[in-house]
Amino acid sequence: PADIRDAAQTRIRSPPAPITDVARLCVCDLLVAQCDVNCCCDPDCSAEDFSLFTSCSVPVVTGDSQLCSQKAAVYSLDVEANPPERIFKLIDQVNPSIFCIHATNYKQALYLKSPEIPTPENFDQLLDKFGGATFSAEPDSWNLDPDAQNPPDANETSRYEYGAPVQTEDAFLRLPSPVVSSWCSDANPAGFLVNQATKCIRSVSVEKCDSIQALSMLFYINSSILAVPKSSQMVNITVQSIVVQSLNGMRTLLSSSDVLRLPMVLDGLCINAVLGVNYHITHTDTGEIIEAAAAFVLGAISKEALSIEQSFEISFTQENTQPVPLSGNPGYVVGLPVRAGFQPQGYPFPAAFLNKHSQLTILHSTSTQDCLAAHGARAPVLFGYNMISGCKLRLTAAMKCQPLAQTLLDVLKGQSFPEYVASFGNSQAQDVLDWVPITQLLVSEQMISHTLQSSCQIPVSLGIEVKWTKYGSLVNPQAKIVNVTATITTTTLKQLPSGRERIIPITSSVVFTDISSPAEPSYKAWPTIDIKLPFDFFYPFV
Secondary structure, eight states: OHHHHHHHHHHHHSOOOOSSOGGGOOTTOOSTTSOOTTOTTOTTOOHHHHTTOSSOSSOEEESOTTBSEEEEEEEEEETTSSSOEEEEEEEEEEOOOSSOBSOOOOGGGGSOOOOOOOOTTTHHHHHHHHOSSSGGGSOTTOOOOTTSOOOTTHHHHOOOOTTOBOBBSSSBOBOOEESSSSBEETTOBOBTTOOEEEEEEEEOOGGGGGGOGGGSTHHHHSSOEESSTTOSOEEOEEEEEEEEEOTTSOEEEOSOOSSOOOOEEETTEEEEEEEEEEEEEEEOTTSOEEEEEEEEEEEEEOTTOSEEEEEEEEEEEETTSOOOOOSOSSSOOTTSBOBEEEOOTTOSSOOEESSTTOBOEEEOOOSSOBTTTOTTOEEEOBTTOOEEEEEEEEEETTOOHHHHHHHHHHHHHOSSOOSEEESSTTOOTTOGGGEEEEEEEEEEEEOOOSSOOSEEEEEEEEEEEEEEEEESOSSSOEEEEEEEEEEEEEEEEEOOOTTOEEEEEEEEEEEEEEOOOOOOOSSOOOOOOOOOOOTTTTTTOO
């Protein structure tokens, strides 16, 4: 019948009911029970928090982008309001592609499979499968069985990549951290080249402290690390140092770290309990782990304590290199060096550093003020400090133009002038977007002499301008570098007559410029009246 056919066509044309509520999705909500800066979809943020936002980090939230039609949550800020307000809209978004999904009718793919209910018949099987402490974090794709059939060159080409879990002989290297609440979870794997520092709360009982694995040193060093993934080559974790902390917080470094100190109950106290672990991993440039060490902080727990706070940290260092100090976390701290680097050929990010400290440097003034003797003397550029330095060049007629120009350029810029500067004080080399390219300019000025016959162009100054802005919350803004310009100024000199000398000053300077936009006032300015008063308005007063 016609009515049934029309109803069927209407049902086909109408989009299916949305399965995912995009109004409740929030990909930038990272902090638990806290408001994330500039996260306009964070349910933990109040109207007062929204008034301090500068923009919405995620302006549009959608579900599956392959659907033909779906709802989209749009977030924006009304900066004209007083105070600024967040604006939320729920709109219909249509996919223009002809290859799109009209309806997700395979319901089993949208939900997790219901877990198997333990019974007397399958209890032993489930216990073997899920009885371990690490079953949930070990994907099926991790095949640690050395007897498995692999290609002949599987171990030769295998290596750790950035962010990959550091594997051990039983699972992975644990770095306990808080997950949902502040309580410690031991299922957090340490990622390769990912420096982390965590703190969490551990429930303890003094009477049973010797049986709590997380309080023992063995829990953190008893599993050897795989040198490369899926290999049989092991790297043992050595004890680098042991620090003992008393109940009042005083710390003492033990002279010997060869003897393991296991937790035990003594006079109503639990002594030798692990309060902190600091891992240090050494690796090669090909992604192979060659050394692992752990530094422990052991302490005593009184019988009144029901929980303790543990701290964990892990850092990575490439062999034959020195650890690179940070200059802030995340924003730069005034007085700390500006971090810089250059991008070698074949690398996708600024992986190589200028020197052992990876800093932007300028010419360092010496007591003799001789430019030719100052070659190699550098001073780090400190964030927020305007600096100027220089030297004097004694020019004679015997000096050749081209070697002199190259020498002065090396004096001003150093052996390897950087190509990039880190936006933040803790920018990592693999975060490509956190590195700002240095714009290099060349400016020429004329100096004319009436008695000389041939001319020569030499660099006489290097001026570096660093533009930075306040980034993030107005309550705790972070310093971020957004632009760096290096200007080389050259001058034209003409050859001196024989026996004549000339002194030329060579200068290098750094200027920091704050380009942050001023905060909007929370009140309207009083109106002004542009008129002239009569000359005797205040008579008889002057």
